Amino acid sequence: MPATYQPPVATMRFLLEDVLDFDAQMAQLPGFEDASADLAAEVLTVAGRMCADRLAPLNLPGDAAGSKLVDGKVITPPGFAEAYAEFVAAGWSGLAGDPAFGGQGLPRTVQIMLDEMVSAANLSFGLFPGLTRGAAEALAAHGSDELKATYLEKLVTGEWCGAMALTEASAGTDLGLLRTRADPRDDGSYSIIGTKIFISSGDQDFGNNVVHLVLARLPDAPAGVKGISLFLVPKLLPGDARDWTERNAMSVGALEHKMGIHAQPTCVMNYDGATGWLVGEAGRGLNAMFTMMNAERLFVGIQGLGLADAATQAAVTYARERLQGRGADGSGPVPIIAHADVRKMLLAxxxxxxxxxxxAAWTAIRMDVAERHPDPVVSAAAHADVALLTPVIKAAFTDFGFETTVLAQQVFGGHGYIHEAGMEQFVRDARITQIYEGTNGVQAMDLVSRKVTMEGGAPLRSYLDMIAADLAKADPALTDPLAAQMRDALALLETASETIAAAAGDTDRLGAAATEYLNLFALVSLGWMWLRILAASPALGATRTPQAYAAMARYYATYMLPRTALHAARIAAGPEPVMALDEELF
Amino acid sequence: MPATYQPPVATMRFLLEDVLDFDAQMAQLPGFEDASADLAAEVLTVAGRMCADRLAPLNLPGDAAGSKLVDGKVITPPGFAEAYAEFVAAGWSGLAGDPAFGGQGLPRTVQIMLDEMVSAANLSFGLFPGLTRGAAEALAAHGSDELKATYLEKLVTGEWCGAMALTEASAGTDLGLLRTRADPRDDGSYSIIGTKIFISSGDQDFGNNVVHLVLARLPDAPAGVKGISLFLVPKLLPGDARDWTERNAMSVGALEHKMGIHAQPTCVMNYDGATGWLVGEAGRGLNAMFTMMNAERLFVGIQGLGLADAATQAAVTYARERLQGRGADGSGPVPIIAHADVRKMLLAxxxxxxxxxxxAAWTAIRMDVAERHPDPVVSAAAHADVALLTPVIKAAFTDFGFETTVLAQQVFGGHGYIHEAGMEQFVRDARITQIYEGTNGVQAMDLVSRKVTMEGGAPLRSYLDMIAADLAKADPALTDPLAAQMRDALALLETASETIAAAAGDTDRLGAAATEYLNLFALVSLGWMWLRILAASPALGATRTPQAYAAMARYYATYMLPRTALHAARIAAGPEPVMALDEELF
Structure with missing residues (x-):
């Protein structure tokens, strides 16, 4: 049996209270004055129990059963529908939702901590509320009052589910190539015709409505991304009786056969003249989608984090119980956590x-500040931080997350390759996070071609200055050897940032540097957070946690942060080593 | 549909003929005087066709169907039994087998090239002849004349299959913990009682006998590894009529539910008083197993290589066909092979x-020399090279191999996550190669605790000197910038080797350094082979291959070889960053 998942609520509370000054930050935000680390911990304790006790036990059986398509109907694994109903009834779907539409009105910071626990417990499940929230946010930002009045509360509370229909077989990263059509009707609605693939939560058997947000082209639309509009297309239509029992002309053509997230019904969706309504302006569909892209991409990064934590927890438990080999003193068999090679995999x-x-929490706080702070200058600065960090968190957390699940699986030896141990599922599930919501390569291009140079580079400058300021005041007794190495690493990031800024418009140079720069940026950012954790750790008093943090940060400084030099050297090498080979000679 | 696999026979021929001086080396070996690159290429061309046309098409459907256990009988996927029969009839099973027992008597070097193609085409299938060969080698080295007379030809030709039964639920890496019993009977046979897990090719429906080599303990055996003996336990017994229809008291308890190699029936085997015969001396069972461990571990490394090649081939094909995004000049959509980020994944x-x-070929030639060279000094030196390189190839090729399949999958974006593209299967299948036949952590410990210091370090010294000699004579026009970087990397390996040698007996220091040292060793060794390939590439004349090799080697020098500095720095940091954290604080 897989190890039990332990919700990391105590750590979350420490981060909010002692590392990130959550209460003081929220106090400045209208509507969040009463939000506090205390409150967050209280909420997360209850939510964590649901994740550990209800969602985690469904994860492995859900993988084995998978979602099925039977006579055109999606059947989710046993227990999923009931768990979803409980999740909604407890208010978890609308945790950070607008109270005007049935939400709980808590900060996003608390939401992403819930997201981490849900993802750790059951990634396939987490995509139902996750996609629903995404649809709600796009609708809230761009929908007409009429659409909002009809659909928004149902989505915010999670009573109905949401799905985002973007990708087509020949239009993935490059959505400008999409072909789905939207033909206007006399009544103001549109007839949607086309096929979409990879549609997470496209349908299920929860007995509710599923509201699709679909990217499509109007008949007179120009080619490329400027011809794309966004449409709301519900599975169930109100009908003349307004009883929401009329089926829209849309169907699940197939479920994708995937490497992982088997419990999640990832659909091929056919829209056969389905009724839809325009969301936002015609031709501005991508824009409307990108409104909630920051939040969705941050969510995916959090998924990588959650899976990494769950897998590491399980590996630590196993490494303490499994007896193999001799200790340094020749006695044995000893628990394998005694072996240096195993310890390295756990420490990583x-x-x-x-x-x-x-x-992640720092970034979520910046999102809350961006959305709520009354001073537009403060808000704009926070918004820029979020824009800068979003591709970094999405890509780096999912790359590290995947690597972490692989290492955790390796701790189990042959048993890790067997389904019943649960470790190979973590690896298969984690793999999708590097791909969906924009592949990690796309994130890296976003970072180097847009984020580094936005507003003349001011947000990046301010971010790096913040790290430098924390470094300047770092107490060597608490933070060395990390602080010393961070100075070198930050200097590398400064230089690389200049290189990237100077390469603006040079697609090949930016493309060759992109992933390297993103990883360099992430390693320095994680090192920065280690500095802050170490600086705050005396607040934990005489517990043994500060000692543990010091040892983990030292591992980070010795084993992980030095990767920065490698990334910096590759960036300095320029695009030639990547572009020299003729396409036909690969 | 997955891309077609292209057997790399032309490259293999170039390596044998121009890089590794195969003909001259074989000419010194009795029995291999007529072996030549010409002959090898001829044989491999035919074998490659079988791999591409017969085995590769069964790979994806074999994964989907999987092997099943129905009423205690293993059912392999459609086509496997027929393909196995063809494989045996063509003589591929016994390619390097002893002609006295029905083998073809070709060098191991040709065998490992066949192994690569079989693994690339269908890893699950390849484990049938692979395990059979392992069993044949152990029997040939340690079996009595009577056992050999009865079983060896059947195994060498592949008419019967072989399996190796080592692991138990609580005895994996640490085989000293195993509990399976062997009780002597009056007729000289033994009654084998116990349960083994993870038994590749434990049974199938090919209509033949399956000869198990089982590790077990005699009743009076001491605890630990010295109490382990090896037994031959056939599925079918000769019986009084000598017609081989009597079932032995052994059965398949279950098939393991695995992450990958689904077509391969990995068995839980129950031996319920099964009849077996001692192979080799009592108490020397592990020794007998390790006779063929070098060959088996080299084979697993080759599997990583084969999967990496197959996955990269498929990714290159896809990257040429898939249109997304703009080129550097703004035109588009362009094939994604134009994008720097995609090129990096392919180049890696x-x-x-x-x-x-x-x-791999260099090492296999050393195996051939070790086994055949009439001068015992030459033979011993070759044997030491093989012992040194075996853990490196097993671990580094499977780690790089896995990483390569992940990158190749990433090239496909969302499509890579879908079963039908075949890419996610490569990832799942590759994952086992890092685990079985001794986890990669175990390989690294073997390297640092035994191989570096064997014979007072002479084999390592001689290996490093060989690389230094090739570097000294490297033509800058052909080999820069690689040669320049290789000088630094070799110096790091020299220093790290001294550190490892000085740490003999210090389990924690060796354990913390092990994987780092193995990767450092592998990166320098691969760089060395790039030097030799570049030096030989003028022999390819006016083809475009030398240009391609130069660009790939440059990528290696810029992106991959610099990892050596990271590994060297971690080794220099010593064990403290790894050992400092208390076990209970993880």
Whole structure:
């Protein structure tokens, strides 16, 4: 049996209270004055129990059963429908939703901590509320009052589910190539015709409506991305009786056969003249989608973090119980956690998870500030931080997350390759996070071609200055050897940032540098969070946690941060080593 | 549909003929005087056709169907039994087998090239002849004349299959913990009682006998590894009528539910008083197993190489066909092979596969020399080279191999996550190669605790001197910038080797350094092979291959070889960053 998942609520509370100054930050935000680390911990304790006790036990059987398509109907694994109903009834779907539409009105910071626990417990499940929230946010930002009045509360509360229909067989990263049509009708609605693939939560058997947001082209639309509009297309239509029992002309053509997230019904969706309504302006569909892209991409990064934590927890438990080999003194068999090679695999997980959770929370706080702070200058600066960090968290957390699940699986030896141990599922599930919501390569291009140079580079400058300021005041007794190495690493990031800024418009140079720069940026950012965790750790008093953090940060400084030099050297090498080979000679 | 596999026979021929001086080396070996690159290429061309046309098409459907256990009988996927029969009839099973027992008597070097193609085409299938060969080798080295007379020809030809039964639920890496019993009977046979897990090719429906080599304990055996003996336990017994229809008291308890190699029936085997015969001396069972461990571990490394090549081939094909995004000049959509980020993923594959194939062939030639050279000094030196390189190839090729399949899958974007594209299967299948036949962590410990210091370090010294000699004579026009970087990397390996040698007996220091040292060793070794490939590439004349090799080697020098500095720095940091954290604080 897979190990039990332990919700990391105590750590989350420490991060909010001692590392990130959550209460003081929220106090400045209208509507969040009463939000506090205390409240967050209270909420997350209850939510964590649901994740550990209800969602985690469905994860492995859900993988084995998978979602099925039977006579055109999606059948989710046993227990999923009931768990979803409980999740909604407890208010978890609308945790950060607008109270005007049935939400709980808590900060996003609390939401992403819930997201981490849900993802750790059951990634396939987490995509139902996750996609629903995405649809709600796009609708809230761009929908007409009439559409909002009809659909928004149902989505915010999670009573109905949402899905985002973007990708087509020949239009993935490059959505400008999409072909789905939207023909206007006399009544103001549109007839949607086309086929979409990879549609997470496209349908299920929860007995509710599924509201699709679909990208499509109007008949007179120009080619490329400027011809794309967004449409709301519900599975069930109100009908003349307004009883929402009329089926829209849309169907699940197939479920994708995937490497992982088997419990999640990833659909091929056919829209056969389905009724839809325009969301936002015609031709501005991509724009409307990107409104909620930051939040969705941050969510995917969090998924990588959650899976990494769950896998590392399981590996630590196993490494303490499994007896093999001799200890340094020749006695044995000893628990394999005694072996240096096993410890390295576990430490790699912990050294990533702890600062990653802090960086995610830092970014979520900036999102809350961006959305709520009354001073537009403060708000804009926070918004820029979020824009800068979003591709970094999406890509780096999912790359590190995948690597972490692989290492955790390796700790189990042959048993890790067997389904029943649960470790190979973590690896298969984690793999999708590097791909969906924009592949990690696309994230890296976003970072180097847009984020680094936005507003003349001011947000990046301000971010790096913040790290430098924390470094300047770092207490060597608490933070060395990390602080010393961070100075070198930050200097590398400064230089690389200049290189990237100077390469603006040079597609090949940016493309060759993109992933290297993103990783360099992430490693420095995680190191920065380690500095802040170490600086705050005396607040934990005489517990043994500060000692643990010091050892994990030291591992980070010795084993992980030095990768920065490698990335910096590759960036300095320029595009020639990548572009020299003729396409036909590969 | 997955891309077609192209057997790399032309490259293999170039390696044998121009890089590794195969003909001259074989000419010194009694029995191999007529072996030549010409002959090898001829044989491999025919074998490659079988791999591409017969085995590769069964790979994806074999994964989908999987092997099943129905009423205690193993059912392999459609086509496997027929393909196995063809494989045996064509003589591929016994390619390097002893002609006295029905083998073809070709060098191991040709065998490992066949192994690469079989693994690339269908890893699950390849484990049938692979395990059979392992069993044959152990029997040939340690079996009595009577056992050999009865079983060896059947195994060498592949008419019967072989399996190796080592692991138990609580005895994996640490075989000293195993509990399976062997009680002597009056007729000289033994009654084998116990349960083994993870038994590849434990049974099938090919209509033949399956000869198990089982590790077990005699009643009076001491605890630990010295109490382990090896037994031959056939599925079918000769019986009084000598017609081989009597079932032995052994059965398949279950098939393991695995992450990958689904077509391969990995068995839980129950031996319920099964009849077996001692192979070799009592108490020397592990020794007998390790006779063929070098060959088996080299084979697993080759599997990583084969999968990496197959996955990279498929990714290159896809990257040429898939249109997304704009080119550097703004035109588009363009084939994604135009994008720097995609090129990097493909180049990482090619930059590994080409020198890895060369290093595998170099090592296999050393095996042939070790087994056949009439001068015992020459033979012993070759044997030491093989012992040194075996853990490196097993671990590094499977780690790089796995990484390569992940990158190749990433090239496909969302499509890579879908079963039908075949890419996610490569990833799942590759994952086992890092685990079985001794996890890669175990390989690294073997390297640092035994191989570096064997014979007072002489084999390592001689290996490093060989690389230094090739570097000294490297033509800058052909080999820069690689040669320049190789000088630094070799110096790091020299220093790290001294550190490892000085740490003999210090389990924690060796354990913390092990994987780092193995990777450092592998990166320098692959760089060395790139040097030799570049030096030999003028022999390819006016083809475009030399230009391609130069670009791939440059990528290797810029992106991959610099990892050596990271590994060296971690080794220099010593064990403290790994050992400092208390076990209970993870």
């Amino acid at each position: 997980g912990r050294a990533f998870v702890e600062p990653a959770r802090a960086l | 594959g090619r930059a590994f596969v080409e020198p890895a194939r060369a290093l």
